[in-house]
Amino acid sequence: MQQSNAYIITFSIILTVVLGLLLSGTSQVLGPLQKKAEELDTKKQILGAVLEPEKLSAMNPEEVLSFYENRIASKVVNIEGLEVENDADGNPIVAEKVNVAKNYKMAPENRLFPIFMYHADGNPEDVESYVFPVYGSGLWDEIWGYLALQTDLNTIEGVTFSHKGETPGLGARITNQGIQQRYQGKEIFDESGELQSVYMQKGEGRDYSSDKHKVDGLSGATITANGVNDMLKNYLNYYIAYMEKQKSAKTEIAALN
Amino acid sequence: MSTETAQVAEVKKPEEALLSKRRKKLVTDPLIDDNPITIQVLGICSALAVTTQLQPTLVMAISVIFVIVMANLTISLLRNTIPTRVRIIVQLAVVATLVTLVNEFLKAFAFDMYKELSVFVGLIITNCIVMGRLEAFALGNKPYDSILDGFGSALGYAWIILAVAFFRELLGSGSLFGVPIYDAISGLFGEDFNLATNGLMVSPVGAFIILGLIIWVQRTKTGYVEH
Numbered sequence: 001m002q003q004s005n006a007y008i009i010t011f012s013i014i015l016t017v018v019l020g021l022l023l024s025g026t027s028q029v030l031g032p033l034q035k036k037a038e039e040l041d042t043k044k045q046i047l048g049a050v051l052e053p054e055k056l057s058a059m060n061p062e063e064v065l066s067f068y069e070n071r072i073a074s075k076v077v078n079i080e081g082l083e084v085e086n087d088a089d090g091n092p093i094v095a096e097k098v099n100v101a102k103n104y105k106m107a108p109e110n111r112l113f114p115i116f117m118y119h120a121d122g123n124p125e126d127v128e129s130y131v132f133p134v135y136g137s138g139l140w141d142e143i144w145g146y147l148a149l150q151t152d153l154n155t156i157e158g159v160t161f162s163h164k165g166e167t168p169g170l171g172a173r174i175t176n177q178g179i180q181q182r183y184q185g186k187e188i189f190d191e192s193g194e195l196q197s198v199y200m201q202k203g204e205g206r207d208y209s210s211d212k213h214k215v216d217g218l219s220g221a222t223i224t225a226n227g228v229n230d231m232l233k234n235y236l237n238y239y240i241a242y243m244e245k246q247k248s249a250k251t252e253i254a255a256l257n
Numbered sequence: 258m259s260t261e262t263a264q265v266a267e268v269k270k271p272e273e274a275l276l277s278k279r280r281k282k283l284v285t286d287p288l289i290d291d292n293p294i295t296i297q298v299l300g301i302c303s304a305l306a307v308t309t310q311l312q313p314t315l316v317m318a319i320s321v322i323f324v325i326v327m328a329n330l331t332i333s334l335l336r337n338t339i340p341t342r343v344r345i346i347v348q349l350a351v352v353a354t355l356v357t358l359v360n361e362f363l364k365a366f367a368f369d370m371y372k373e374l375s376v377f378v379g380l381i382i383t384n385c386i387v388m389g390r391l392e393a394f395a396l397g398n399k400p401y402d403s404i405l406d407g408f409g410s411a412l413g414y415a416w417i418i419l420a421v422a423f424f425r426e427l428l429g430s431g432s433l434f435g436v437p438i439y440d441a442i443s444g445l446f447g448e449d450f451n452l453a454t455n456g457l458m459v460s461p462v463g464a465f466i467i468l469g470l471i472i473w474v475q476r477t478k479t480g481y482v483e484h
Contacts, residue, residue, distance in 0.1 A: 008340040015347060019354045026358055030365040037368035165375070170460070 042096060043068045048160035049131050049148035050118045053177050072131075073117045073124040079109050081241030100135045101142060113238055118148065129157045130246075132239050136231025139223040141165035143174065143231060149188070153243045156198065159183045161228065171224030182215040188236055195240060197233040200225040283405040287413035289479065294417040295472045296481060299385040304418045305464040306377050311434045313373045314422035316363070318415035322408065324355045324381050325390060329407030331355075332395040339396070348391045349382070356381045386414055421467045429458030 003011075040061055047056055047068060059067065074095030076084045087093050095114035103111040114133055120126040130153065135144040145161035158181075161174040173179055186198045196213045204219035218225045274280075293299045307317045331351050332339070339347050360378045363371040371378075381387065390410050395403040426432060431439030431454045439452040457463050475481070 003340040003342070008343055011338065011340055012343060012346075015350060019350055023354060023357055026361050030361050033365035034361070034368075037365060037371075041368050041372070167460075 039096070040064060043072075045160050045162060046072065046116050046131055046133075046146050049146040049158045050129050051158075070121055071118055073119055073127075074114060075117075076112050076114050077239075077242045078112065079238055079241065081239075081243075081245045084112060100133045100144060104135050108238055111238070113242070115239070115242065116146075127151060132235060134231045134235040136227050136234065138163055138166045138174075138227040139171050139221070140167070143224070143227055145174075145228075145231070147183075147232065147236075153247060154187050154189050156183050156186045156188065163224075166224050167221065171218065171221040173218055173221065174224060174228060179218070186215060187212040195233075195236055197229070197236055199229050280402065280405050283402060284409035284412070287409040288416065289413075289475070290481075292413045292417065292475075293386045293389070293410050294414055294468070295475050297386075297389070299389060300414055301468070303377055303380060303384060304414075304421060304468060305461045306380075307374060308418050308422040308425050308464050309429065309459055310426045311419065311422045313370060314418050316367065316370045317374060317377065318411075318418055320356075320359045320363075320378060321381055321384065321386070321414055322411040323359060324352065325387050325407040325411040326404055327355050328352050328387055329390055329395040329403040330400055332391050333398060333400045333403035336396050336398075344396065345388075345392075348388060352387050352391070353382050386410055417468075417471065420471060421464055424467045425458045425463050428455045429463060430454060 044056065044064055047064065056064070076093050076095050076098055078084050084093060093112065095116065098112050098114045100114070103113075116131040116133075117124070117127045118129045118131060120128060129148045129150055131146050131148045133144070133146055135142070137143065141164040143161060143163040143166065145159055147159050148157035149155065150157050160180060163172060163174060166172040166174065183198060188195060188197055190196045190213070198213050198215060200215050201208065201217040202222050202225070204217050206216055208214040208216055287293055291297065294301065294304055303317065303321075308314050328348070328351055332348060335347070356379060359381070360371070363374070363378060390407055394406045398406070423433070426434075427438060431437060431452060439454065443450050443452050455463070457466075
C-alpha cells in the first residue's frame, strides 16, 4: 500500500506531538520526585564520609533526611577561605545546591566551595568533622567524592567516592567500602605543615600502614587511581586557605582561655 | 517492492482460545528453541554490560519486558495506519519514548538503580530484540498476539541475562542479590577456609565465557546447528 506524502507528514506530526506531550507530561509529574531522590543521594554521600556504612544503609530515607538536618551544618567559601553568603544577584547560596561539577569548569578563583560540618546533635558549634566535596576525572568520565577530616583538619575521618563511568571491576572499585576504608586515619599534611595529600600507589596488595600519605593501589586501574590522587590534591589545595583560618581561629580561642 | 510489503494480509479465522496452542508457542518458543540471545544472538551488548550483579540485572530484565511488550502492543495497534515508508522511524520513536519513560521512572523511584544502570537503560532503544520483534511480528499481527510474542521474547532475554548474572555474581563477588554466600560457606569450614572470588567474572570477559558455555550446553541438548 502506497500512502500519499500528505498522509505520511500528517501521521508523523501527530505521532511527534502525542509522544512529545507524553514525555514532557511525565517529566513534569516526576520532576519533583526525581529532585528529591537526587537530594537524598547527595546527602547520603556526604553522610557516607562520616558514618559507618552499615549504619547509613540501615536508615530509611526519612531518617537520613532528619539525621542530616540535625547533624550537618554547611557553608560556602571561596578560594581565599572567606564565607560567601549571597551570589552575584544577592540571592542566598545553599551549600547543598552548589554544583561542584559546574564550578569545576570555572577558574579556581571564581569557584564556590561548599563545606559540610558534622556536629553534635543540635549544637552546630561543636563540630566533630569537616566534610569537603572533591571532584575530578577518572579514566572514562568524571569522578567525585567527599573527604571528611577530623577537627585537627589533618587526619582523615573517612572518604566516599563515586564515579560516572569507570570500568566495572577495575576503576569502579573506588566506590568499594574496603577501598575507601584504606584512607581512614591517613594524614594530609606532613610534620612541617606542607600539604602532602594522600596518594594511592601503583599496584595492589602492599602494606602502607606505616606511611601516613600513601594507600594501597587499585590493580588494573592505575589511571583511575591517579585521577583520585589528583582530585584530592587539587581540592585540598583549594580548601587550604579555609583550613588555615579555621586553625588560627582555634589557637586564638585556646590562647584566650 | 520489498520495502512496501511489511503489512501481511490477515486471514479471517474462527474465534481462538485465549491461550491456544499457537499462542502458547508464541511465548514458549523464544525461551529455548528460538531464544533471542543464544539462538538469534541479539541483544548481546547489554547482556554483557549489566550482568555483574543480579539486582541491576533484574531491573534491566523487567525494563526490557515492559518496553518490548508495550512497543509490540503500540505498533500492532497502529499497524494499519503506519505509513510503510517511515515505519522504521515510527518504531524507533515509539521505542525511544518507552525507554525514556522507564528511565524517568527509575530516576524518580529507584535512584540507586538509575545510577547503576546509567546508560544501559537508554541503550534498550538499540537492543535488536525490540526492533526485531516489531519488524518481524507486531507489524503484521493483532495486538493480543503481539503482546504474547513480545512477552515471550523478553522472557527469553530475561532468563538468559539472569542466568549469566547468577554465575557472575556468585563466582565474581561471592554473593547473590548482595547476600554474601561465599562468606557463609567459608564460615562452615572454620576460620582458615576461604573461598576466593574470581575477578575475571566481574569483567565483561566473564560474561562472554558464561554466555558461551550456556550456548554450548543448550545447542548440545537441542542439537541446533546454524545454517
